[in-house]
Amino acid sequence: MKSSFPSSIQRDHIELPALFPMSVSMTEGVSPSFQRLHWHRALEINWITRGSGIYIINGREYPFEQGDLFLIDSDDLHRAYEGKDLEMVIVMFEPSLLVSEQRYDHEILLPFRGTGPQFSNQISHQHSRSSALVQYIADMRKEYEATQRGYSSALHGLLLLFLTEINRYFLHEEGEKSRANTKHLEQIRNVIGVMEAELSYPWTLKELADRIHLSPSRFSALFSQIVGTSPMNYLVQLRLEYAVELLTQGEQSILNIAESSGFRNLSNFNRLFLQHVGVSPTGLLRKIRGN
Numbered sequence: 001m002k003s004s005f006p007s008s009i010q011r012d013h014i015e016l017p018a019l020f021p022m023s024v025s026m027t028e029g030v031s032p033s034f035q036r037l038h039w040h041r042a043l044e045i046n047w048i049t050r051g052s053g054i055y056i057i058n059g060r061e062y063p064f065e066q067g068d069l070f071l072i073d074s075d076d077l078h079r080a081y082e083g084k085d086l087e088m089v090i091v092m093f094e095p096s097l098l099v100s101e102q103r104y105d106h107e108i109l110l111p112f113r114g115t116g117p118q119f120s121n122q123i124s125h126q127h128s129r130s131s132a133l134v135q136y137i138a139d140m141r142k143e144y145e146a147t148q149r150g151y152s153s154a155l156h157g158l159l160l161l162f163l164t165e166i167n168r169y170f171l172h173e174e175g176e177k178s179r180a181n182t183k184h185l186e187q188i189r190n191v192i193g194v195m196e197a198e199l200s201y202p203w204t205l206k207e208l209a210d211r212i213h214l215s216p217s218r219f220s221a222l223f224s225q226i227v228g229t230s231p232m233n234y235l236v237q238l239r240l241e242y243a244v245e246l247l248t249q250g251e252q253s254i255l256n257i258a259e260s261s262g263f264r265n266l267s268n269f270n271r272l273f274l275q276h277v278g279v280s281p282t283g284l285l286r287k288i289r290g291n
Helices: 095-104 130-146 151-169 182-197 205-211 216-227 231-249 254-260 266-277 281-289
Strands: 022-028 043-057 060-065 069-072 078-093
Touching: 022 130, 022 151, 043 130, 069 130, 078 130, 095 151, 130 151, 182 205, 182 216, 182 231, 205 216, 205 231, 216 231, 231 254, 231 266, 231 281, 254 266, 254 281, 266 281
Parallel strands: none
Antiparallel strands: 022 078, 043 060, 043 069, 043 078
């Protein structure tokens, strides 16, 4: 059974319309080429329309390519890495959208709630019935963008058909082979919460491992399994994400931003920023200012 996240990791707030809490959007790439681990209450469907990459969901790694689909439940801890030319359609909706249907079909949300023991988070484009699922999402996107009369009813109906298809034909399709257990997920979530709360602190691997009473080697292996990268590399990514946020505000010098983000050496900050973000801090400032 899935557990709720502790308050140490802030839940992302997804803004969805109050009257009809659903959205369908297209996104290109992941910028930077990594995401921080995040979670949200809204349910999420991803259709990879172009390119490739890797998803990390609750400690399991899913390489993906064009045509693949992903189902992400409330509270699923996840992040994406872009491989090449990534483009995807993202459907987000609140579970409350299907409250009425659950009175008569209590399994309608099982494709989300049952990911792990009953369904996989990933649906391969090679599955014989994946084309039907893709068509439902394509039709959702058309309805959402056209906003013609009755489009909310059409979206609602297409979503129900999509979930019905999965319930009928994808149960126990792949199974989960290397899913992290609940205790380990909670431990790593707590450490990430500490990292995010104290980004400028000069953390060592031992200090982070001590937070959950593990040896540095065991902690590093567990963290890498769940997050997809080492603890110290992920800390660098968090710091760089924060540095990008400060740079976009344009209120501090690059030296102050580097120090506020936890970098003690400016040349090291510039090198890592260019390596991970794809542009130097100065170059990003120029883009922001239109120079």
